[in-house]
Amino acid sequence: xxxxxxxxxxxxxxxxxxxxxxxxxxxxxxxxxxxxxxxxxxxxxxxxxxxxxxxxxxxxxxxxxxxxxxxxxxxxxxxxxxxxxxxxxxxxxxxxxxxxxxxxxxxx
Amino acid sequence: xxxxxxxxxxxxxxxxxxxxxxxxxxxxxxxxxxxxxxxxxxxxxxxxxxxxxxxxxxxxxxxxxxxxxxxxxxxxxxxxxxxxxxxxxxxxxxxxxxxxxxxxxxxxxxxxxxxx
Numbered sequence: 001x002x003x004x005x006x007x008x009x010x011x012x013x014x015x016x017x018x019x020x021x022x023x024x025x026x027x028x029x030x031x032x033x034x035x036x037x038x039x040x041x042x043x044x045x046x047x048x049x050x051x052x053x054x055x056x057x058x059x060x061x062x063x064x065x066x067x068x069x070x071x072x073x074x075x076x077x078x079x080x081x082x083x084x085x086x087x088x089x090x091x092x093x094x095x096x097x098x099x100x101x102x103x104x105x106x107x108x
Numbered sequence: 109x110x111x112x113x114x115x116x117x118x119x120x121x122x123x124x125x126x127x128x129x130x131x132x133x134x135x136x137x138x139x140x141x142x143x144x145x146x147x148x149x150x151x152x153x154x155x156x157x158x159x160x161x162x163x164x165x166x167x168x169x170x171x172x173x174x175x176x177x178x179x180x181x182x183x184x185x186x187x188x189x190x191x192x193x194x195x196x197x198x199x200x201x202x203x204x205x206x207x208x209x210x211x212x213x214x215x216x217x218x219x220x221x222x223x224x
Binding site for chain 1: 210
């Protein structure tokens with residue numbers, strides 16, 4: 001199975017700063033079938049990015065995704081208070097459609 | 109409005125069975141594949157199983173293959189997860205999600221606790 005490793009485990013930043021979250025795959029992700037999901041405490045996950053770089057409906061343009069092959073990045077420019085959450089990458093190119101272990105973005 | 113509402117969770121003893129349901133509304137159910145994802149307490153997300161739009165193709169995580177069965181009834185706009193031979197490590201919040209290749213809409217989840 002494709003193992004996704006996210007780094008860092010926790011990222012401490014202040015509102016207004018930029019964030020870069022990494023997701024590295026153990027093998028190439030087919031067709032850049034890589035998604036990013038955001039999860040806030042007590043809530044279901046929410047899709048942010050699919051196809052490595054396409055924003056889902058209603059997602060602000062301060063969220064952007066990039067990468068291909070085995071290395072992917074979620075970038076959040078100008079952090080807003082509501083952006084502090086846990087972020088998961090997921091590959092959906094090869095079954096089982098695995099998730100990374102998550103990066104917690106916390107307020108510094 | 110797209111809605112996915114899970115039900116059927118509860119407390120069950122190890123070795124027991126449970127059937128989860130997911131009621132879909134607000135979209136054409138049989139246009140989409142569907143998936144189950146779970147989250148153990150204070151842990152990350154784990155993909156469990158997926159099913160194609162017509163039910164012909166299913167896939168499972170190694171951790172549940174042979175014990176869990178995913179199915180759907182398009183006439184009832186419903187998704188199911190039959191869980192047998194439950195283990196302590198199956199304790200989790202189970203989410204159903206619409207699959208557009210990737211999960212693009214999620215339900216709020218139903219809790220399954222396996223405990224003696």
